[in-house]
Amino acid sequence: MDQLRSELRALKNDHKQDSKHCRHCVLRHKKSKKITNIFIGDLHSVTNDLKKTDFADLYALDVCSGVDHKNTGFSFTIQKMCQGRASKHGDVTCKILFLGVTEDIGVFKHNTIIHLAPRFPDRPVEEYLQTRDSNGDANGTENLLEIYPSLLADEDFVEHLEGKFWKYFRNHEKKYLFNPQDDQAVSSALSKEVSTISRFRKARAYILMIHKQNILKDLLKDFESGKFTREKGLNRLLVRIREISLNIAATKDLAGILNVISFKPVFLRSQMFLR
């Protein structure tokens, strides 16, 4: 243990600010034990050129053949039952076009970012939200659960999710986790940007969650250097959502949902309890 501490101290003393090959920074921020990317949805819907990313090999087996691009992603339906049969009306659906979870576990880090693209852009998001609000109703008889985060992701974010992920995370960490005063400026700049970007046919992804977790904190105490030394022991979690809405077309549908969600588990558990 003492040997390890002295080696770490040597690396810390060798730290060079803004150097590409600083061994201290490599061990603190770059080196990964395991980097995991889980994508739900088609990567083509959020990136212009898949060949530029590290994930082109995933498509070697023609993984999206026979799937309509509008049916990709995550779909969750609460089905309304009527006299033991599925009713055609009153289902509640939540559709997410793309969900990406990236987890990077290193020697001193355990970082996670979740990206999300809400729905396929038949219309620009802003336009859709405006018309929906002015009509004051959901789309016909469809009950929709919608989630819209507020932090817009970079247009080429998929290119940064593996080999360059540590750098991508460092940028976002500085921007959103440690500089809250800049955060306001960034988000206002982004909201202006949305009006132009959302005109694109390609879906835009948002950052739903950023989680920075430090591990081996005892060793990190002596190893951390630079601007964020005081922050070394702190974990940070940021979840930013602009809107969560459940649009219910009819009151009876709400009764159907409550029936599915609340009554049955209580019933099942009470049965198990009685045994």
Added chain:
Amino acid sequence: MYSLDDLITDDHNYAYNRTSVFAKDISIVEKQCSDPTIQTKVLEARLAVNVYDLIYENHPVLPDQKIQVLIPYVRVTLNHHLFLLIEMVEIFSALSREVPKKDIESKANIRPQFIASDRQGKQNVLRKVVKLLYSGSAEE
């Protein structure tokens, strides 16, 4: 034999063993006892997984393992017959918490040793620290 400089490039994939898994159709279908013709597709999904394992032990820069999972679509339908399934999921998730951690050392022994040339002396300290950290002495 690859030198360390060769490995620090944009294309790292030749330094990894790859395991691929592809499942074209995964589905759970629920039929009603009273009328088997009535059925609900509880889950429909497709899955592709690539796992990359680094062939070099204690490499100072490259990630030791990269996991890529692509699920082009997943559709879940919930109705009031499904809470037994939810109870099962709860039981399985509780069980998975008790699974012991993988023995990192035994896995590392299988991999070939990375031999660095003299001009990579600067990276040796880093490699040594990574090795010490992985050997578990950091958690003492």
